[in-house]
Amino acid sequence: MSLEQIPVKKARPNDYTSNEHPVWCPGCGHFFILRALTKALAWLNISKQDIGLVSGIGCSSRLPAYLDVYGFHGIHGRALALASGLKLARPDLTVIAAGGDGDGYSIGGNHFIHACRRNMDITYIVMDNEVYGMTKGQPSPTTDPEWHSKLAPNGTGLSSFNPMGIALASGASFIARGFSGDPNGLTKILTEAIQHQGFSLVEIKSPCVTFRPEQKDWHKSMRLMNVTPFANPMEAAQAIYGSDGFDTGIYYQADSPVYRSEASSKKNGTASEQMDIIEKALLV
Amino acid sequence: MANSLLETDQHRLALSISGSGGTGAVTVGLILLDAVAKAGFYGNMTRAFGPQIRGGESAVMLHFSDQPIETLAEFSELHLALDWVKFDRFEDEIPLTSSSLVIYDNSREKPPGLVKESGATLIGLDLQAIVKTLKGSRLNMVALGVVAQQIGLASHFIEAALQKTLGRKGPEVVTTSMAAVSAGMTLLTDTPLPGLADWHPTQTPRWNISGNEACGLGALRGGLKFAAAYPITPATDIVEYLAKPLAQTGGNLLIAEDELAAMNMVIGASFGGVPSMTSTSGPGLSLMTEAMGLAVAAEIPALVVTVMRGGPSTGIPTKSEQSDLNQALYALHGDAPHLVIAPLNIQESATVSQWSLRLSEALQTLVILVTDQHLGQTRMIMNPVEALDLNLQRSQPSAANEETSYQRYQLTETAISPMSIPGMTALQYTADGLTHSESGLPSSRAEDHAQQLHKRADKLSQFEYGDRWACTIPTAKAKFTIITWGSSFEAVKEAVETLNRQGAAISLIGLRLIMPLRTETLIELTQQQKVLVIEQNDSAQLYHYLLSQKAIPIDSDALAEPGPLLFKPTDLMPRIQTWMEGQL
């Protein structure tokens, strides 16, 4: 290929960063997710003003402030609901929701299920550190049963939640696991997820160096990008339940019906003509 | 004539219909309402139900007049009982007196003791026998004929109304039903009721509309393009009504998984630049409160309609009460200034909801529009209401600002900051529920906190709301002023007007804009006055709120009573008199 044939990049990752610097604990996995996201957006060359990035509350949910896009740092657990309203009202936007395992799977668990079920064209990034980082290290739904903490001195004794399995069962059409310590693979997954038409869950293992320092060793166990996407939920289920949680890649990608705005299927006539019809219907 | 105590120059007629097990009492009511409307009159219809989803006992109460009418009747002049199953449930809603005429189907149960004790004239008819002679006919249609005959309603009006309700089931259904109606009309030709005979019909167009529909219509007129909600009685009708018109006008409706989601969806859509609302009732409003605080803090326009029912908890979900005022005023955590607005009757519900939606847009804040089961679910025949011509827009940053760095929460003269919407170039920002500086970046500095808190309070308190804040009916030389709100207004107004005709001098204030309160104006209006606050809740919520704002004199009184029974003018009059005599 000659120089001229190769497409020239238009946007750069740094174009998407805001003037606000992240203050996550040095070494926190969330840093690498932020960078991978800006790289994916740059690669896709999406205009900054056409991106809506919605989060909840948590260390992870601080993400929007660090990007120069239309962001919404909402309330704990409700990012997906807010993002769904935004996407339906503004189908032209690229809508991304982001947050932590506590935000998405615990307090926001119901919204998670129903966002999967609606299968709107939203990318959902979960920065899973298997702990509530922001409130100082309490067990979350993805924490392993034996992990000792102040709140559960002997561990919770509860088996952990399988977010990808729930997403599959609930109707999400794109399901992937990433690792924040794999910048390239993660960028690839995020790029595909944003491009995917439908609800994409990107569950990212992201170490919390402060409350789960042992997660620094995650990189030793991860098997990067070693799954192939299935379009058949049965096969995907096998891959999801067959993994010990350390295999990254896209597990499931299907062409399922996407819940879209009806605004475009508007009846004939202007809105004010329609209002006349609506008002006339009230007459005796 | 009924309601003689009120000495009104209106013609009025009060009917009620009850029945169980799908006998079709509600259908008869709806057809009668529409037929009387077609005959050129006004009216309203309220309902009462048993707890069953299907086949339970239900009742409708109809109040007709030759002028617009919103009040409930003192007592039922004509009651039609399709059967008597669980009739005692409606003892409160359907007051019978010795002047009442009660018609019932003889083939069923005998009238219960409480009906006999009322002294009403009882007429048992063998309706079932007629039904047997007419193939495919229904008892409720025969009974409809009886009632039409009793009140002097011509059969072609009934036919036109039947056409509207049953027409889509095919012409045979209408024909069969009309045969039953005609048969019913011959059953009882004598009547003690004056009926509609000497009423003057109007030729003007009128609406057949419920308060909930009016509320939805007003929002549509205000430019509503997005609604999200989770079903809850008695608010669901609003979004059910909106579903079709929203689709017709290029908007969207999202069925939320719960109220937590509904409120956040509204915030998301509104952040996207689209006028948005949700509707709910007390329990749902409880779930929405955290996100409502987010709308206040992040300054996102949002309209929340709450249709009050009896509380707390599941309370009396199908009946009315004004007991969620405190919730609308105080449920939010932190200092969270927002608007609380309430329509005074069904006739103004459309305009008040249009105004509310536009205010949320112009002030970039949360507006809680408070109605109740009565205002929401009563169906009215009323004069159509024109849409308001309001110039209340969301302030947007001008393109000229684009090069300088955009400050989403800039302090301005009006305390309203230009709000960019996604898609606008170089005006990106992150909306945040965290305390933030003018730029929108999180800050925990005392100065930023105070500045932004004051900004959010000031933009609401400085705004010029015009005279729509209340309906004031001053009376010359009045020493007494009564303040009320919401669904209590119509009854209080009628009571006050009647007493004034009888020589009293009482001024009336019906509050629409409850927060922020027009305190100074209220002080002006009520100083030197003896003030009574009337509301339908047990703890006198409005009264205590007005006292806390020092908006009314310290020695003001309250007449507060829990639901679910609405005030009636004739009940209120003696109590207001007692109060004026200093005896309340």
Added chain:
Amino acid sequence: MKTHPFLKTHNKHLAWVLAAVNEMIEESIYYCDTFAHTLQAHHNETAAAIFSALSPYFKSEQEIVLAKLPEQNLPAIPPWEIPHQDYEHPANALMQAHYLMTEHEAWQIVTDMIQVHHCFYRDLIANSSQKEVIDLITSLQTHCLKCEKICATKRVPTKSDDPQDPIDDLDAPVAQS
């Protein structure tokens, strides 16, 4: 050895090499600046200063690249295309960071980042037969060596020579939100 689906083969032409190298250096610059900032925010001035000190060196390394072809003319390479079999991303070193990291640890991390550059250059040279590529990489390697030397002279020689090792946080973490 792990296989990678995005692995790209050798003997790339100059424009590709420039773009890939630029991508890598840009990551290093970004992370140096970002970590300098967060360390500062966590009041670890010493470690922050080390990241701040390294950033200009990476920037001048990038200048060597951009002198050949301005950034806007660089070809677009998907950001996930791993340049060689053993490629470690510069960010990987940073996963070992923590807010109380000692001077020794900070120097170790930046040295590891330079090492990533080094490895990449070595691989590119080994797999290239084009003179312009070899010339470019040679000058980049020279620059890297210079950086490494600086790290070597400045870094505290051994872990045990760190002023306080390990440093304890006398305060518990602060809960937010």
